[in-house]
Amino acid sequence: MKKSSFQDRFKLDDEVMKISRICLVVFFTFIGFGIFAPIDELGLYDPKWIRVLHASVTLSFFIATYFSDRVRNQIQPIMLFFFYTMSAHSLVLLYWNSLYIGYLVGMILVLSCIGVSFVDRRSLVSYLGTVTSAGIVIGIYTKEPQVDLPLYLSSIITPALVSYLTLNIRLSSVEKLRISESKLKGFQDRMLNELEMANETQSNLVTTEWPKTKGIRLHSFFRSFGQVGGDAISYLQREDGKLALFFADVSGHGIASAMVSAMAVLAFKIHGNQNEPSVCLRSIHSDLQELVPNNHISACVLFVDTNTKEIQYSIAGHPPLIRIEKETGPKFMEGMGTLIVSFLKPNLKDFTITPNSGDRILLYSDGILEVFDEAGEIYGDEHLFTSIKNHSDKKGEEFLNALYEDSMSFSAKRISDDMSMLLLEIL
Numbered sequence: 001m002k003k004s005s006f007q008d009r010f011k012l013d014d015e016v017m018k019i020s021r022i023c024l025v026v027f028f029t030f031i032g033f034g035i036f037a038p039i040d041e042l043g044l045y046d047p048k049w050i051r052v053l054h055a056s057v058t059l060s061f062f063i064a065t066y067f068s069d070r071v072r073n074q075i076q077p078i079m080l081f082f083f084y085t086m087s088a089h090s091l092v093l094l095y096w097n098s099l100y101i102g103y104l105v106g107m108i109l110v111l112s113c114i115g116v117s118f119v120d121r122r123s124l125v126s127y128l129g130t131v132t133s134a135g136i137v138i139g140i141y142t143k144e145p146q147v148d149l150p151l152y153l154s155s156i157i158t159p160a161l162v163s164y165l166t167l168n169i170r171l172s173s174v175e176k177l178r179i180s181e182s183k184l185k186g187f188q189d190r191m192l193n194e195l196e197m198a199n200e201t202q203s204n205l206v207t208t209e210w211p212k213t214k215g216i217r218l219h220s221f222f223r224s225f226g227q228v229g230g231d232a233i234s235y236l237q238r239e240d241g242k243l244a245l246f247f248a249d250v251s252g253h254g255i256a257s258a259m260v261s262a263m264a265v266l267a268f269k270i271h272g273n274q275n276e277p278s279v280c281l282r283s284i285h286s287d288l289q290e291l292v293p294n295n296h297i298s299a300c301v302l303f304v305d306t307n308t309k310e311i312q313y314s315i316a317g318h319p320p321l322i323r324i325e326k327e328t329g330p331k332f333m334e335g336m337g338t339l340i341v342s343f344l345k346p347n348l349k350d351f352t353i354t355p356n357s358g359d360r361i362l363l364y365s366d367g368i369l370e371v372f373d374e375a376g377e378i379y380g381d382e383h384l385f386t387s388i389k390n391h392s393d394k395k396g397e398e399f400l401n402a403l404y405e406d407s408m409s410f411s412a413k414r415i416s417d418d419m420s421m422l423l424l425e426i427l
Contacts, residue, residue: 016119017065020075023113024062027086030106031055037102045096054089058082079117080127086110087131095138099145099152107135108159115163116170124167128160206233206420213243213306217425221400224418230257230295231365231420234265236272243306244272244280247422248299249318249365260295260341263288268301277301277314278337278348285316285340296342300363302424309426310354311361316340319369322388323353324360330388333361361424362388367417368407379410399423 035051037044061078064071071078090107097103111131118124135156139149147155210218220233230250238244246268250257264284271283280301288297298317305311313321317339320332337348355361364384371379387406394402400421407419 016117017072017075019117020079021062021065023079023117024058024065024082026109026113027082028055028058028062030109031058034102034106044093044100046093050089054085076118076120076123080123083110083114083117083127084131087127087134091131091134091138094135095142097146099139099142099147101147104147104152104155108155111156111159111163115166118167119171121167121171124164128164132156132160206231207235210235211237211243215306215309215427216243216304217396217427218245219396219400219423219425221397221404221421221423222419223404223415225253225367225415230254230261231367231418232261232265233420233422234268236269238303239273241305241307243304244268245302245304245422245424246272246299247302247318247363247420248297249367249418249420250297251295253418257295260288260292260297263291264297264299264341272301276350277303277312278350281314281316281337281340281348282346285346288341292341296339298339298366304424308354309357310352311424312350312352314348314350316346316348319364319366322362322364322384323355324362324388324392325356326358329392330362330385355426357426359426361426363422363424364403365418365420367415367419368403368421370417371407371411371415373410374412379407383407383410396423396425 031051031054034046035048035055037046039046039048061071061082065075087107087110090103090110093103094100094107111128114124114127136153139145139152139156145152206220206222208220208222210220218235222231222233224231230252232246232248232250234246236244236246246265248261248264248268250260250264267284267287268280270287271280274280274283278301281299284297284299296317298319300313300315300318300321302311302313313333313335315321315335315337317337320335322330323333324330333351333353335349335351338344338346340346369378369380369384373379383406384403387403390406391399391402400423403421404419408415
């Protein structure tokens, strides 16, 4: 159980693997140089076959770290084995050769390396206690040592203490990192939950289920640039029997824009019974101007008389509406106006049109138009009109999806804004 919790707490990563490989290379290099050392000339006892075997095994495990998952998963126990064998090798040779300085350097090297190679305090303390105690005993009982005993003991004890302190510092850093990652994950989880809630709110801001009326069929389309967007499409059954429609595009993206969209829809629901569409837009502007300092809104409000099919509308900085007639095809409808919820007082007018049976009225956000191909050419009005003509035989949602697909094909599915459309089909 303890082993499992330890693994959960300190999972080996690429950095630990890199350090282990560096230590293996250092061990191999040190042992390799020892193979060619003039042992006989120096009068040292150091069987060559032990050094060759030790170097071969070290090199084999180093290579295996690149090809064997088992070795990578068990790298800490493997490294502990190498630290013990390297230490035992050095201690035996120190005793056999009267604390020869070359083997003392090897002992210091091993003791120094382990502190940066491990994340398990228990294994490190056990190793340091065992090896340091053995080193002290060997130093005390070695006859005719070539190194002064105080210097030898300090050379053994000092790197052991440094290794222990190094591990404590690393464990403290790992713990702080773990806590930071836990807090970051909690923050990310909260943000994802909030984004999901905002996305659900956004879906409610774009009406997809429309009331059935005897003279008009309504269809809407929406694709968000991000997880949430700033477009809104809504309606209100007016007290006089007319149908009020609201189409808005809030500047910017994300949660802030979605919040402004929600506020704009609420304001529309409050003021949708005004006498004229322009008055409704001005009322929305007045309600939100002080509350929304950093966003502006392009919008359009339509009052539709489902009996006479007369449509009153006002445009606030929104792309012009398109009337699609059976005989003549698409053309822009009259009407312009300035943005609402901006620093300037909106300049708005009202317009009236009575379309014929079979006509269609298309409202769309600038996200449909403002996409670019690889050469930098904008999709724009011309391509949109061509797409409308090419798909004039389609109806309702099929027609809107076809317009969207043409825009996406033109830009290789690279978009920079929310994309929304509203289609009124006059029966």
